[in-house]
Amino acid sequence: MRSNVAVWSWIALAGPLALACSGSAAPATTAADSGPAPAAGNGTAPPVATSPPGTSPPATTPPATTPPADGNDAASSAPPVVGPEAGVAPTPVPSQGSDAAAPRDAASTGTGRTADASTPVVSLLDAATNIDAGTPPTSAFTCTLLIGIEATEEWYIAGFETMVDNTRWELMWYHSGFVELWANPNDAVWATSITSPCAQNADKPDRVIFVALNYLNDTLAFWTPNVTAAVANIQAKYPSAKRIELMTFIRAPGNMACSQAPAPRSTITPAQDQAMAMVAAANPGLVFVSPQFEVKSCNEYSSNPPHPTAAGATAWATMMANYYR
Numbered sequence: 001m002r003s004n005v006a007v008w009s010w011i012a013l014a015g016p017l018a019l020a021c022s023g024s025a026a027p028a029t030t031a032a033d034s035g036p037a038p039a040a041g042n043g044t045a046p047p048v049a050t051s052p053p054g055t056s057p058p059a060t061t062p063p064a065t066t067p068p069a070d071g072n073d074a075a076s077s078a079p080p081v082v083g084p085e086a087g088v089a090p091t092p093v094p095s096q097g098s099d100a101a102a103p104r105d106a107a108s109t110g111t112g113r114t115a116d117a118s119t120p121v122v123s124l125l126d127a128a129t130n131i132d133a134g135t136p137p138t139s140a141f142t143c144t145l146l147i148g149i150e151a152t153e154e155w156y157i158a159g160f161e162t163m164v165d166n167t168r169w170e171l172m173w174y175h176s177g178f179v180e181l182w183a184n185p186n187d188a189v190w191a192t193s194i195t196s197p198c199a200q201n202a203d204k205p206d207r208v209i210f211v212a213l214n215y216l217n218d219t220l221a222f223w224t225p226n227v228t229a230a231v232a233n234i235q236a237k238y239p240s241a242k243r244i245e246l247m248t249f250i251r252a253p254g255n256m257a258c259s260q261a262p263a264p265r266s267t268i269t270p271a272q273d274q275a276m277a278m279v280a281a282a283n284p285g286l287v288f289v290s291p292q293f294e295v296k297s298c299n300e301y302s303s304n305p306p307h308p309t310a311a312g313a314t315a316w317a318t319m320m321a322n323y324y325r
Contacts, residue, residue, distance in 0.1 A: 135245065135288070138165050138325055143198035145205035145238070147182070149213050150175040151249055151306045153195070155320065158313035163321035167199035179212045183229035190237065204240035209290065211247045212276065215264040223275035231279055231287055244283075246276040247290040249306040250316055258298035258305060266305040268292070293319065 138144065146152065146169065153173040161169060174181075174189045181189045194202060212227055227246065234244055248268045257263035273292070280287040293316075295301060300312030308316055 135290070135324060136243075138168050141168060141205075141207040141243075143201045143205040144169050144207040144209065144324075145194075145198075146171045146173075146209045146211075147177075147234075148173045148209075148211040148247075149177050149249065149306075151308065152211050154308055155250075155313045155316035156195075158308075158310075158317040160317040160321050161196065163318065164325045166196065170197045170202055170205070171195040176213070177211075178214050179223075179226045179230055180214065182210070182212075182233065183226040185233045185236065190233075201240065205238055206240055207243045207245070208234050208238055208241045209245040209247055210234060211249060212272065213249060214272070218269035218271045220271050220275055223271050224278060227275050227279045228282075231283065235286075242286075244287045245290045246280065246287065248272065248276075248292065250293045250295055250308075252298060252301075252305075253294055253296065255292070255294070258295075258301055260298065260301055260303050261305050266298070266301060291323070293323075 146156065148156070148171065150173060153171060156171050156173075172192050172194050174192050177189055181187045198205065210230060212223075212230065214222070214226075217223065231244060231246075234241060251268050252258045252266040255267050258266040260266070276289050280289050295308075295312065296315065300308055300315055302309050302312070
């Protein structure tokens with residue numbers, strides 16, 4: 001009797017429980033019906049949009065960018081060079097002492113100088129339009145003043161004046177007359193006496209040829225302001241000048257270093273050539289760049305370039321007279 005009562009009690013309780021379990025469960029939902037995606041940054045990534053099968057995602061246009069400037073076009077695309085005004089010297093540079101050059105790694109630039117990474121490598125062809133194609137003859141000027149270095153004086157006195165009209169030429173030379181000295185209007189170089197003055201207007205030359213020199217610096221940051229300042233000083237001190245020519249010392253064949261001394265003694269850096277071309281371009285009709293005069297053989301140099309041997313000095317005097325007479 002007791003067991004039957006227990007069985008009926010279990011059936012009475014289990015029936016309602018079974019109905020509750022089978023009829024009250026909520027229907028399953030899909031991800032698409034789950035409501036808005038949680039906000040980004042709350043630890044749950046938002047759903048990733050996908051393209052329908054067989055289609056490509058829409059193209060996106062990147063924001064416009066400005067291409068970086070090409071350093072090799074500095075000579076042609078840069079605005080006119082604005083340098084120090086006359087009477088304002090550029091930032092001083094360490095003294096070079098005598099005209100000895102510090103040793104450099106010849107393999108670094110091919111000229112024995114270590115190039116500054118900020119200086120663009122410039123093809124000489126970029127500056128070709130600023131190189132003087134032909135100077136007027138000596139007779140076009142009453143007086144030509146040549147401002148040079150000792151190596152200039154060595155070829156000048158080796159017969160040059162006998163091959164041109166020497167009454168129209170004069171020389172001011174200064175041993176190791178580095179460009180930064182001429183860039184300073186108050187430097188003692190400007191008090192250098194004149195050798196073989198012109199017959200007329202010796203103090204009022206109407207053409208000035210300036211030989212720019214520096215063995216140790218090979219960047220536009222050095223050359224451009226110093227050449228600009230030197231030209232400004234020439235204009236201020238010789239307002240009679242109708243033409244200013246920028247010249248280097250007579251370089252090695254092909255501007256490839258000769259073996260007598262460290263490379264800077266016989267080669268010219270691209271930075272110097274480019275700076276002179278830029279200054280000429282900024283002063284059209286007044287400033288010109290002389291041709292890149294070269295020795296025919298390294299044997300024309302003495303053991304201390306850019307100084308010539310006696311035979312070299314005579315050869316250089318003839319070369320210069322053939323161009324300038």
